[in-house]
Amino acid sequence: MQQDMNEKQNRLNRYVRGWLILGLVLVFGQILIGGVTRLTGSGLSITKWEIITGTLPPMTTEAWEQEFALYKETPQYALINDGMSLSEFKFIYFWEYLHRLWARWMGLVFLIPFLIFWRKGMLSGRLIRQLCILVGLAAVTASFGWIMVASGLIERPWVNAYKLSTHLLLGFSVFLYLLHILVGAIWPHGVGPSRSKHHRNLVALLSLLVFQIFLGGMMSGMKAGFAYPTWPDMHGAWMPAMLGDVSHWTVENFVDYDETGFMVALVQFMHRITAYLLIIIGLRYYIRYRTAHVSPWYDRIHTLWIILLIIQVTLGILTLLGFQRGMPVALGSAHQMVALLLVSTLVVQWTWIMEARRSPRSVQVDEVGSVGQDTMR
Numbered sequence: 001m002q003q004d005m006n007e008k009q010n011r012l013n014r015y016v017r018g019w020l021i022l023g024l025v026l027v028f029g030q031i032l033i034g035g036v037t038r039l040t041g042s043g044l045s046i047t048k049w050e051i052i053t054g055t056l057p058p059m060t061t062e063a064w065e066q067e068f069a070l071y072k073e074t075p076q077y078a079l080i081n082d083g084m085s086l087s088e089f090k091f092i093y094f095w096e097y098l099h100r101l102w103a104r105w106m107g108l109v110f111l112i113p114f115l116i117f118w119r120k121g122m123l124s125g126r127l128i129r130q131l132c133i134l135v136g137l138a139a140v141t142a143s144f145g146w147i148m149v150a151s152g153l154i155e156r157p158w159v160n161a162y163k164l165s166t167h168l169l170l171g172f173s174v175f176l177y178l179l180h181i182l183v184g185a186i187w188p189h190g191v192g193p194s195r196s197k198h199h200r201n202l203v204a205l206l207s208l209l210v211f212q213i214f215l216g217g218m219m220s221g222m223k224a225g226f227a228y229p230t231w232p233d234m235h236g237a238w239m240p241a242m243l244g245d246v247s248h249w250t251v252e253n254f255v256d257y258d259e260t261g262f263m264v265a266l267v268q269f270m271h272r273i274t275a276y277l278l279i280i281i282g283l284r285y286y287i288r289y290r291t292a293h294v295s296p297w298y299d300r301i302h303t304l305w306i307i308l309l310i311i312q313v314t315l316g317i318l319t320l321l322g323f324q325r326g327m328p329v330a331l332g333s334a335h336q337m338v339a340l341l342l343v344s345t346l347v348v349q350w351t352w353i354m355e356a357r358r359s360p361r362s363v364q365v366d367e368v369g370s371v372g373q374d375t376m377r
């Protein structure tokens with residue numbers, strides 16, 4: 001009786017489920033807007049971070065002139081956008097303003113229902129703990145967003161690539177953790193792949209993909225696509241010669257990454273090589289577990305992994321070649337969002353394994369697809 005009660009409480013209320021799905025859509029939108037903000041060179045247009053008073057945009061010509069005057073003091077204006085008109089400034093202001101407004105909006109859509117559901121006892125203890133972690137993660141992501149912007153208001157006419165990549169990874173982790181919460185809550189009990197090898201292979205693949213996403217963020221932060229917009233070679237070589245010269249491998253070159261072409265060459269080379277590695281390991285992972293038949297939904301997600309991987313690599317190559325004609329905004333955005341969907345397929349599979357592990361009545365499926373009863377833990 002007590003167990004059924006617990007199970008029932010854990011079973012997700014449909015309003016709560018709808019709210020979590022809305023949250024997921026909003027975070028997806030925020031990451032997309034963030035990508036377009038970067039790709040349109042809009043990220044440094046608002047030079048202050050005013051959480052409350054910055055909610056409204058400039059309303060008068062005078063107010064616009066004031067905002068524009070603040071932007072004219074930035075290195076980006078002096079080095080890249082000197083002579084920009086007010087209407088051009090309004091374009092870049094719009095995207096950064098929308099990115100920040102969407103963050104405020106997400107905060108409201110999250111907080112108010114959260115307090116209501118909590119007060120009405122519609123959230124399990126586990127869900128409350130997870131959602132508190134999610135709020136913390138979102139707060140760190142937003143704060144790091146400002147730390148990143150501030151890094152572009154001093155010397156460089158762009159934000160620091162390491163900080164951009166960290167902000168990107170944090171943004172992804174908010175989406176992925178919310179997805180993990182939702183999948184875990186929707187499927188509290190289930191059939192899961194055997195714990196050991198499948199789980200280990202999945203975690204290894206996930207780690208490599210997260211590393212690739214970090215490299216991707218570095219590519220964007222350094223505008224590395226402009227340096228070698230050719231494929232399959234890098235200006236006629238499969239590896240830029242300077243990477244073979246040890247005198248370039250200095251701490252200075254890693255820290256002051258835009259002083260020489262070394263880091264741009266290294267990051268793009270590694271992003272390419274890691275992509276090819278992901279194809280090999282990803283394909284092997286797909287073939288090895290496509291007969292596991294954990295459940296119809298699990299199998300669909302497993303197939304989606306390999307389809308998205310092929311799309312992502314193709315998009316990457318097209319984005320790279322797109323740099324021959326300037327900043328490829330649409331391709332770059334698509335490449336970023338498919339990366340998010342790609343890693344989501346692995347996080348869903350990982351959540352499945354973890355949920356099967358948690359559930360006392362779950363049924364384990366080992367690698368060859370036969371069902372074995374898991375001993376009660």
Ligand code: HEM
Nearest residue numbers: 035213216217219220225275278313316317320332336339
């Ligand atoms: C599994 C494979 C891949 C993954 C997961 C991946 C992921 C990413 C991510 C997350 C970004 C940052 C996007 C952003 O900040 O907006 C990025 C940027 C980039 N990637 Fe990939 N990538 C992959 C394969 C490739 C391949 C094969 C190429 C080309 C050979 C490539 C070329 C690029 C370029 C040029 C950028 C910079 C785009 C920009 O500045 O907006 N990627 N990648």
